[in-house]
Amino acid sequence: MLFDPATTDSHLTLGAGGSWQSPRAAVARRGSAADFLTIPDVADDVPVEARVQWRADVSLTGLARKHFLHGPLLAADVSNPIDAGDAFQQAFFAWVKRQTASLKRITLKPCLFDGLAVRDVLQHTGTGSNDEDPTSLFFTLESPEEWLCSFGPMLGRLRAAHPLLLRTVMSVINRAAWRTVWLRTPDWFMYEFSCWYWDGDENVTDADAEEMLKERFGEDAEARKAYLPSTVKPMLCPEDAEPSFFSGGRWRLRRALTDDELLTLRNRSKGTVRRVCTELLRLNRLMHGTRRRKLFNASYETNPVYAGCGIVFDGNEFIGDILDCHFDSESQSGEATTYHGFISLGANPRAIRRQYADWTLAFSILSRLDSLLALVTHIL
Secondary structure, three states: OEEOOOOOOOOOOOOOOOOOOOOOOOOOOOOOHHHHHOOOOOOOOOOOOOOOOOOOOOOOHHHHHHHHHHOOOOHHHOOOOOOHHHHHHHHHHHHHHHHHOOOOOOOOEEEEEEHHHHHHHHOOOOOOOOOOOOOOEEEEEEOOOOOEEEOOOHHHHHHHHOOOHHHHHHHHHHHHHHHOOOOEOHHHHHHHHHHHHOOOOOOOOHHHHHHHHHHHHOOOHHHHHOOOHHHHHHHHOOHHHOOEEEEOOEEEEOOOOOHHHHHHHHHOOOHHHHHHHHHHHHHHHHHOOOOOOOOOOOOEOOOEOOOOOEEEOOOOHHHHHHHHHHHHHHHHHOOOEOEOOEEEOOOOHHHHHHHHHHHHHHHHHHHHHHHHHHHHOEEO
């Protein structure tokens, strides 16, 4: 979608002249019901297509030519373009569709925005402004909805295969999401819960949490017990699945399986566990050398309200309550969007080649990540 929001005084030019009509009401007459209940004939000179033009057109001829010359876009994907911008978006969306066609768990929709449209979105997010940015066109991935996926019965199978396999799965998922698009993982739910009930302290003890909970539940010990860390953490984010922990003012990685250990486990496993090890190895190979790089490299953040996918260990009442309150809060604030950041399109050969190389790798990682999620989760 090449999008540019309208103003209230925009004009729609259909290519046909107007005709004068008398302000007097027509005289009521009796006639056949057929004329009233059927669609009237349309004259041949009435235009059947229209092009809406908002504000001023942005010339995309030079940019489109560069992306065809130095990027992977194919002229064969273009059919009867109106102009260079239309040709570009046809080829661009066709290319992105080929990269994302197989996704089953992760929801992403490619969008193209011009600078004015980006400005209209950013002015409501408080994350930045592109007023001084000369970039004419931006790319973004949208999540118009979010699937909630649960490990369910696979938890037991992963734990039985190896004590560190579940943590390794979560570690790889987190690393892949950091390089591509945001996924709502169990640590997000754990943090949200701690903000509600434990003053934001995820490492609170049962004794300290119970003192906090007395303000809400009074002397009802049974009610408080359901909200204690020892009860909630195994449900939302068990320790054997936590890929990292916060200590000494920084995040530290927990022990996970190395590639050699994954290969050994793969060779002695069968069925789903074997396929899970294969996907983990493939993802690790794809991400090698991208440790500190976000491959989509958004120029402007956009407060996405929906993640590419929501991942939980199992469905429970806490999950539904947390999500309901989160979406209600974001709706009330009016500062969230459905986009995963706006990316300025490269305007020179080197930037264009680098951009498409990064995006190709990012989509490959997303495809492999989606395959892993399809193996270990089911949609709630």
